[in-house]
Amino acid sequence: MGKRGLFAYLQLTRPANVITAIADIWAGFAVAGGIDYLITDLIYGNSNFWWNLLWLSLSTIGLYAGGVAFNDVADAELDAIERPERPIPSGRVSKSNATIMSTALLVFGVVCAAQVNWISAGLASIVALLAVLYDYWGKHQSILGPINMGLCRSGNLLLGVSVAPEVLEKIWIIGLIPLIYVAAITMISRGEVHGKNRRALYFGGLMYGFIFVAIFAMAYIQGPRYLHVLPFLALLAYMIVPPLGKAIQTQEPRFIGKSVKAAVISLIIVNASIASAFSGWPIGMVVLLLLPVSLWLAKKFAVT
Template sequence: MTADVPTLRTDPAAGTRRRGERLTAHWQTWRPYTTCHPALLGLAGAMVAGGGSAAGIAVAVLAPVLGWLAGHYLGDYFDRDLDAIAKPHRPIPSGRLGARTALVCGIACAAASLLATTLVNWRILPVFACAFAGIVTYSLVFKQRGLAGNVNRGALSALATVVGAMAVAPWPSWALLPVALGFGLHDTASNLIGTVRDVDGDRAGGYRSVPVRHGTTTAVRLAAVLWAAAVVAIGAGALAAERPVPQLAGLAVAVLAGGYAFAVVRPGSVTRRRALRSHEVLVAERMVLAGAVVAGAAGPALAVAVVLPALVVSLFMQARMRARHEFPAGAGDGEDTP
């Protein structure tokens, strides 16, 4: 008689589950509720530059999105030790996404963005180099140094509008300056609200963010000032727009939404969940702001056609994913005051 030889059996269902978990981890890393924003920034830059060919506009929209995804992958890679303390449920610290995989995916997205932009305009190379340096140094250097990290993130949004403009024109026009400045200020403000949400984890990880060093009330007030300056800059940009009235009308809608966002975190009522809610509103409001610029440059019909579906997608994805991405399961209601 021959001895039975044990055979290794694989479980197809287990393999399918693991693949599903990996795909979900990538999806969560993308933060799809934010990716419409860089697309609209690129489109706004392209429209202020006068529009262009279909290929140029496609690059203006796609390249900032690829850069945004690169930032998410690389940011999560560099922040993996901090996330292990504050957000262990996220893809890398939970083990659902390998750190090396995130690094490779981030580099691949950046390379694809670089290839697309240089094919349409090689002059974008210095702008791209600045953007990529900003992505890397945000987590490695500036994020733990207070306001410098918030300004770094704002600068990336400003550069996205420049990339969009240069995808359809050799050089950006002076009309883009107040627009780029406005989006830079706005995303500095919204990133600052994000640090209010993350104050406990940043403090535990040794990150000296503005709310860690100066308190959440100071951080919110500074964010409100930066947001107001952004509104003024975009309003000033309407003076150079082809259609100033639609741009100002869109700006008015954004002001109402932004005002609500800061009312949510008014002094004396700041909690982690309220900071998250405020940031969610600002994520939607900044798309309206980009739509206002598109309306001023190319007309309200195009602005509504692109912004309305972007808002629907973003709001739906935020409702489905946002809180679970920011707070671990069983973390409580988050209504404690930071």
């Protein structure tokens, strides 16, 4: 396979988006208190939690890449009309090869999660099933579709928390944050091809507002660390509010697309905010380091 062939397969996996999925795991790890264990492992020369972090990071790479690649498989006929430049309709990747790759990536994600514990394996399996369900059914449902996609992200964040099952049992409700945020993105994205979806844009904006309030409230409950999240929330507002405002004003597909792209990449900032709320701003900054990587990849590969 030449460089052009490899590039086409990578296009199917949306590399910039995959980085945002890794941020889910790292934030979930911080929520679970895994950072303290990582530091302890460094001090005493152990590597158990470092391996767990690696396995879960690899798991989400497989799950996300496989899920979005299956999306192109499911949309091959439609893309031939609306987006003929994509890998499958352009003929650079065959539909059968894309299906095999997508399936292998999802299986890889579940197997990697199983190296941590059975709860992680179960969550990974659910995320894989939800991703395929969205690709073939959920995206066509006006209400259940955004919820379906949001649940994929919720499962991904909770997959990071699952390194400590006892914490997951107590704080699973944190999964509502990515659910609502991604549901908002999914709703807004429906005007990406044809535009004219002002009601969805306004409603998506309200859902974003809920996310700001929820993250701040969650940080406030944790104690003095609520101040740690303010810079992250300010950066999040800077990233997503202006593009959304432009999309609402124009209702043009290209501006809606820019709004969606900004919101997807900003999932890293959402995760950095969550991590800082539970483990302090330095950990939030570590998660935020994934942002320039994702932005660089977004220049090379399509995000939506």
